Amino acid sequence: MPFSLTGRTVFVAGASSGIGAGFARAVHAAGGRAVLGARRVDRCQALAAELGDALAVELDVTDEASVRAAFDAAEARFGVIDGVVCNAGVGTGGRSTEVPEEGLRRVLGTNLLGAMLVAREAGRRLIAGGSRAHQRGRVVLIGSITARQSGTGDAMYAASKAGLAHLGRQLPREWVRQGINVNTLQPGWIATEINADWFAGARGQADIAGLHRRRLLSAEALTPMLLYLLSDACAQVTGATFTIDDGQSL
Template sequence: MNDLSGQVALVTGASSGLGAHFARLLANNGAAVGLAARRLERVEALAAEIREVGGRAVGLALDITQPGTFAAAFDRIEAELGPINILVNNAGVSGEGHVLDLSVETWDETFDVNVRGTFFAAQEAARRMIASGVAEREQARIINIASILSHTVLPGLSAYCASKAAVAMMTRGLAKDLAKHGVAVNAICPGYIETDINAEWFRSEGGRKQISRFPRRRLMDASDLDAALLMLAGPSGAKITGSLLTLDDGQSM
């Protein structure tokens, strides 16, 4: 059911955290994987790791805030791996700051990465999925990584929450426009998982107090998202589009 043999995926923000986890997951289920991030040495190391166990992978430098570079990145992945039919739009930044202190630069960076970059990566992927014929064969998937903070809010994260709310609505807009072309677009809204972005916070007293207020008093694991990602990426995702899947262990209740 989750066999992705013959499929080609691109994962943005693949140098660590959820992006690296998703890349391994897709590769372990048969997909060839392009790994994109600003930290080239990390994605190249992960690509080598995947190749060492028999997978197909290529790592490349990509700054999601520079849409003008997307065509060259997609060209390289398609030249080395084949036509892309799965995009996991995972790149993101935290955009921390109280509303009274938040700088224009932090606000702009948050939206440049989380919203603008996500949109134009999806646009480039969709154009290629349509041109290559994978969309017509109902194999085209775009999976945006949003957050439970697209529909809940925490102090000091107004920019991040606003950006992820934009990703959620943008997902539905992309799905609407691309439905007739055969491209399925969905978003996963994860709960709190310890990553490079939040690890320091969750080790602090404030972070531990936050965890204590969750209904199950725990963080999630990246593997808790596996079933949803594989469902949306694989054959069973052909008839799912415009959906926002909240997976948060009840944290937003």
């Protein structure tokens, strides 16, 4: 791994599957201690057992009490959490005229409000921990190239990611004097457990054929940048947005 996380503890929200589980494995491989948070805590527990020096915590990012309890458990095990990956996210699919209100609220609540609740809980604790803690603070928001692209479906998902991108400019401005770095990673289209059936179908295959390189991004392509943003190497990088999409948004 190009960037070491030895001596660091990283809380990954949305770690039960897909990209989040991959992030947790990358943190572990880079020498860091991983805290795995998700509603499907059984999956996190299985992954924590696989990794060894890791902790699974139940986490509903839309519920502030759940977020606070998850951080309490993580700190009881590892002490101050100096890295956070806000990765929990959901989508609805479908045209805006067809998606039920409940689906719209779930997307906005998870993708934007949820990221805010996790990030600010981390910020509060890092600031309370004193200069040594917050000078090492790293918050990474996982966005999407849909934040700056328009399409014909899942408008609330794209809007939530656009809001997340601006949150990635607001929070570092608030915390810049405390030394907490907040950056945003915007991946392109990746095959995950959530969208695998779509991309395997005829319409999904047509979408892939329409990409410049006619392929989906691999989740592993995000690892070097993620580790950089969590490491000591990015001490002077905050408020930045990094797009990794294999040229999909060109």
